[in-house]
Amino acid sequence: MKKVFCRLLPALFLAALPAVVHAGSSVDWTSILRVQQDSGGAQSDRLVPLTQFVGVDVDQLGDGNLSAHLYGWLTLDLGEGRDRISQEEDRVDGSLTYGYLQYRFNHANARARGGRFFVTEGIINEQVDGVSARTDLPYGFGVSAFGGATVPTVSIPGAGTDGKGNGIFGGRVNYRKGGLLEVGLSGIYESSAPAPDAVPVGVLAGSFGSHRLLGGDIWLSPHRMVQISGHTSYNTETEKIAEHSYLLQVTPRKDLLLSANYDERNDRDYFYSSILFSNMIKNLGQESRVLGASATYTVSNNAEITADYKRYSRDIGDADRFGGDLRGNYLDNSLRTGLSYHYLRSGPDFAIPPVASASGSFHEIRGYAMHQTKTYFASLDVIEYLFKEPVQNRDSAWEALGSLGYYLAPDFALSGDLSYGQNPQYDEEVKGLIRLTYNANLGKGATK
Amino acid sequence: MRLSNQILTLLTLAGLFALSACAQMKALPNLPATHPEALAAGPVSCSECHEDQQQGTMKAFAAFDHSQIFIKNHRLFAASDDSLCASCHKVSFCADCHTQKADIKPATKNGHRPDRMMPHRGDFLTLHKIEGKLDPASCYRCHGRANNEQCVACHR
Numbered sequence: 001m002k003k004v005f006c007r008l009l010p011a012l013f014l015a016a017l018p019a020v021v022h023a024g025s026s027v028d029w030t031s032i033l034r035v036q037q038d039s040g041g042a043q044s045d046r047l048v049p050l051t052q053f054v055g056v057d058v059d060q061l062g063d064g065n066l067s068a069h070l071y072g073w074l075t076l077d078l079g080e081g082r083d084r085i086s087q088e089e090d091r092v093d094g095s096l097t098y099g100y101l102q103y104r105f106n107h108a109n110a111r112a113r114g115g116r117f118f119v120t121e122g123i124i125n126e127q128v129d130g131v132s133a134r135t136d137l138p139y140g141f142g143v144s145a146f147g148g149a150t151v152p153t154v155s156i157p158g159a160g161t162d163g164k165g166n167g168i169f170g171g172r173v174n175y176r177k178g179g180l181l182e183v184g185l186s187g188i189y190e191s192s193a194p195a196p197d198a199v200p201v202g203v204l205a206g207s208f209g210s211h212r213l214l215g216g217d218i219w220l221s222p223h224r225m226v227q228i229s230g231h232t233s234y235n236t237e238t239e240k241i242a243e244h245s246y247l248l249q250v251t252p253r254k255d256l257l258l259s260a261n262y263d264e265r266n267d268r269d270y271f272y273s274s275i276l277f278s279n280m281i282k283n284l285g286q287e288s289r290v291l292g293a294s295a296t297y298t299v300s301n302n303a304e305i306t307a308d309y310k311r312y313s314r315d316i317g318d319a320d321r322f323g324g325d326l327r328g329n330y331l332d333n334s335l336r337t338g339l340s341y342h343y344l345r346s347g348p349d350f351a352i353p354p355v356a357s358a359s360g361s362f363h364e365i366r367g368y369a370m371h372q373t374k375t376y377f378a379s380l381d382v383i384e385y386l387f388k389e390p391v392q393n394r395d396s397a398w399e400a401l402g403s404l405g406y407y408l409a410p411d412f413a414l415s416g417d418l419s420y421g422q423n424p425q426y427d428e429e430v431k432g433l434i435r436l437t438y439n440a441n442l443g444k445g446a447t448k
Numbered sequence: 449m450r451l452s453n454q455i456l457t458l459l460t461l462a463g464l465f466a467l468s469a470c471a472q473m474k475a476l477p478n479l480p481a482t483h484p485e486a487l488a489a490g491p492v493s494c495s496e497c498h499e500d501q502q503q504g505t506m507k508a509f510a511a512f513d514h515s516q517i518f519i520k521n522h523r524l525f526a527a528s529d530d531s532l533c534a535s536c537h538k539v540s541f542c543a544d545c546h547t548q549k550a551d552i553k554p555a556t557k558n559g560h561r562p563d564r565m566m567p568h569r570g571d572f573l574t575l576h577k578i579e580g581k582l583d584p585a586s587c588y589r590c591h592g593r594a595n596n597e598q599c600v601a602c603h604r
Contacts, residue, residue, distance in 0.1 A: 028540045032552065051551050055540035059481070071543045075551045095549040098539065108476035109531045118546065120527050125589075127548045134531075138472040140505045151548060153595040162595050174528065176505035182528060211593070217527065219507065227511055229524045243585070247521050251510075259517045265585050274592045276603060277584065284584055296516055306516055312582050319582055327516075327563075333489050336563040344578070352577045360578045366569070368562035372489070381562035383570035397571040403560040417559040423571035433559065 028055035028071075029438040033078075036431045048079030065104045069117075072096040098127075110135035119146050121172040122186030123215030123233040123243075127151045128168060140178070145171035150190065156275050158198050163275030165191035165210060182219040188212065193273065207281050211273030212236045225251045230262075235269040242269040255298040263290040285315025303328045312346075319346035319360070337369045352391050352424075361388035370403075377405045377415070397423035411440045477504065483536045490563065491519065492536070506532075519565050523589070548594045 030053040037046050055071040077091035100115030112133040119126045121134075121144050130148010137143060147169035153162045170188035175181075190211035215233035230246030243265045250258045265288045271277035294308035307324040323342030329335070342364045350360030363386040370379035384398040391397075398421055405415025417433040491514035498509035512518065512525065512532065526533055526542075545554040545566065555566040567590075568576075580587055591599055 026538060028538070030557070032557065034552070034556075049551070053557075055538070055543065057538055057540070069539055071540050073547075073551060093551060095547065095551075097543050097547045097549075104478075104481065107478060108473050109478055110473075111531075118542070120523075120530055122527055125523075125527070135473070136476050136505070138469045138476065141469075153548065153593065154597055154600055156595060156600060162593075164593065176507075178505045179502040179508050182507070184528060217524075219511075219524075219528065221508065221511065224508065224510070229521075231524070231527070245524075247517075247524060249517060257515050257517060261521070263585065267584065270585060271588060271592070274588065276595050276599060277588055277592060280584065280603065284581060288583065288585060290583060294517060304516075314582070316581065329490060336490065338563065344582075346578065346582065350578050350581050352574070354581075360581075362575075362578070370560075370562055377560060379560055379562050381559070381569070385571065385575065391574060397574055399570045401559055401562075405560055415560050417556075419559070421571065424574045425571070431556075433556070435560070 025056065025058040026441040027057075027438065028053070029436075031436040033434045034431065035433070037429075046079055047077070049075050049077045051075040065106065067102045067104065068100075069102065070096075070099045072099070105135070108136040116151065119170070121146075121170075122174075122184045122217045123213055123231050124170050124172065124186050124188050126168065126170070126188065130168075140176045142174045142176065143171065145169070156196070156279075159196035159275055160198075161194040161196055161275065163193055163196075163208065163273070165193050167191040168211075180221060182217075184217040185215070186217065187214045190273070193275075196275065206238075207268050207272065208275055208278040209237050209272055213242065233270075235272055238269045238272055240266055240269045242266060242272070257296040259292075259294050261290070261292045264288070287313075287315055289313040302330055308342075316349040316354075317347045319344060319350060321345070323364070325366075331371075334373055335369070335371050337367075339367045341365050351389070357389070359387070359389040362386060374410070375407055377403075377407075377413075379403045392424035394422075394424045397421070399423070399429070405435070411438055413437045479531050480535055487536060491515075516565075546590070550596065 032051045032053070033048070034051070035046075035048050051073055052075075053071075053073045057067065057069050059067045061067060072095055074094040075092070096116060098115070098117050100113045100117040102111055102113045104111045110133070112131070114131045116127070116129050117132065119128055119132060126146075128146055128148045129151055130146060132144065132146035134144035135142065147167075149166060150164040150168050152164065155162050168188065168190040170186065172184050172186035174184035188211065193208070193210045196208075213233050213235055215231055217229075217231035219227070219229045221227045227249040228246065230244070232244050233242045234240070235242045243263070245263045246261065248260045252258065267281055267284060267286050267288055268278075271281060290310060290312050292308065292310040294306060296304055296306040298304045303326065305324065305326050309322045310320070312319040312321070321342055321344045323340065325338060325340030328337040330337070344360070344362055344364070346360035348354060348356050348358050348360065351358035352360075364383070365386070366381075366383040368379065368381040371377065379402070381401045382398070384396060386396045387394070399419055400421065401417060401419035403415060403417045405413050407413045413436075415435045415437070417431075417435070419429075419431045421429045423429065493513040493515075495508075495510040495513050502508045507529070512529070518525070544558060553568045553572075555569045558564055558566055576587070
């Protein structure tokens with residue numbers, strides 16, 4: 001199956017090449033050759049994978065409303081190979097992220113899609129092989145629906161399945177009152193989850209099952225300075241709330257943005273349809289709550305400063321993260337800089353490994369600068385973690401990454417990255433990368 | 449009134465509503481397929497040009513200003529306004545991070561763009577052992593049912 005796919009994907013890419021000359025098309029082509037040398041750790045690896053990303057959007061087909069969209073990647077491992085889950089894995093890998101036809105109607109933001117695509121509607125976030133449609137309706141209503149087959153992923157070793165049912169459908173209805181309110185109801189129903197060959201070690205009885213959720217979402221702006229957005233999802237299989245996730249934004253002045261967020265999950269109900277994550281509940285506990293706040297002040301047209309705080313509450317203990325960052329944009333946005341500091345204060349239960357003498361606390365410091373002109377671009381990014389207690393006998397981990405690129409043509413760039421770091425995994429980690437990018441937009445208007 | 453009559457009345461009303469709705473569909477405008485003017489590099493604040501503008505059932509443009517808060521929580525907006533996102537962003541922009549199966553972490557693929565908020569910078573191989581226990585839902589949002597090979601290699 002994999003061999004067929006790996007032959008089919010390049011054929012699809014080749015078939016898409018005529019799009020390059022189509023007037024209403026855009027092409028994203030990125031070739032990346034990486035060389036990575038890790039040494040001094042439990043294992044020393046030298047990896048040389050060549051990865052090809054291709055994205056093609058062809059607009060204005062047929063009567064002008066039809067478009068085709070394709071994105072995927074292929075990797076060829078030129079080195080000694082890497083750890084694979086299965087010995088049957090060869091050195092070629094690839095994935096079709098999306099590939100669909102879309103018809104965009106002339107009114108009501110109505111559209112229909114067919115093929116492989118992502119659905120993001122309310123609480124729905126799925127990759128589907130199938131069809132979907134959405135439209136606005138009069139009086140502020142809207143409706144969307146999708147159906148098809150799930151996209152298979154890697155089978156969990158021992159379980160013999162990826163944990164997904166075969167078929168999936170769902171949809172969302174919403175109501176909007178312009179500038180004030182949007183409420184939505186959404187749901188998803190996947191056919192019954194396959195039974196694993198053997199229950200993976202650690203899975204609690206009743207912690208894994210079919211993917212079926214209902215949910216509601218809201219956006220409310222009672223005043224132009226205030227926005228509330230978020231959603232709640234309900235697992236119809238476990239008959240319990242899976243997640244609350246809400247965000248409050250207040251803009252008392254044009255240069256000041258305040259926010260608060262509240263996230264609460266019942267992990268068994270939230271992770272229920274993931275055979276991989278349901279396996280972790282035994283060690284993670286059940287309840288998870290995050291309360292956060294931040295303030296961003298725009299110091300001038302060129303700089304903004306943010307302070308943020310988060311409180312994590314879990315069955316195994318509590319933790320706090322606080323810090324801030326400073327971002328700058330200069331020389332007509334061609335020079336961008338950033339400097340940030342955060343401290344995570346957490347107990348030994350979060351440590352590596354979770355023993356009484358250890359600590360999960362660490363400082364994170366990061367600084368970067370990048371300069372982008374019409375001829376070249378360059379950047380330097382340095383990040384360091386200082387552990388409160390040593391992790392695998394190391395007090396810190398750090399990485400410095402430098403990048404330099406040159407525009408061979410306005411849409412065509414050659415760049416290279418080089419990074420060096422030391423961390424608990426490896427005494428030295430050296431990574432190099434050569435990147436060839438072609439981003440052409442031959443259509444009307446502007447897209448990013 | 450008998451139950452069957454009540455159902456018939458409701459169905460008639462629903463049918464009339466559907467007919468009325470269909471007749472009015474052509475009056476509902478489309479968002480532009482692409483942004484009509486060139487966009488500045490880096491994060492954009494919609495309200496810089498569309499200040500205090502709000503049309504029909506749309507949200508105010510200021511709601512989509514690309515502040516750090518917006519970027520960190522863009523999932524809440526993409527889940528209801530992906531048609532508006534598509535006016536400025538190609539789908540491949542989303543695929544820089546959102547791919548169910550990935551061979552390169554986004555921060556590596558876009559190592560030349562340190563200004564973009566890409567997850568997993570630096571030594572995340574070590575850090576994920578702490579972050580994963582702290583907020584596993586933050587992992588689940590991207591890796592939940594993807595069974596990424598890098599995850600499955602250890603988390604079996």
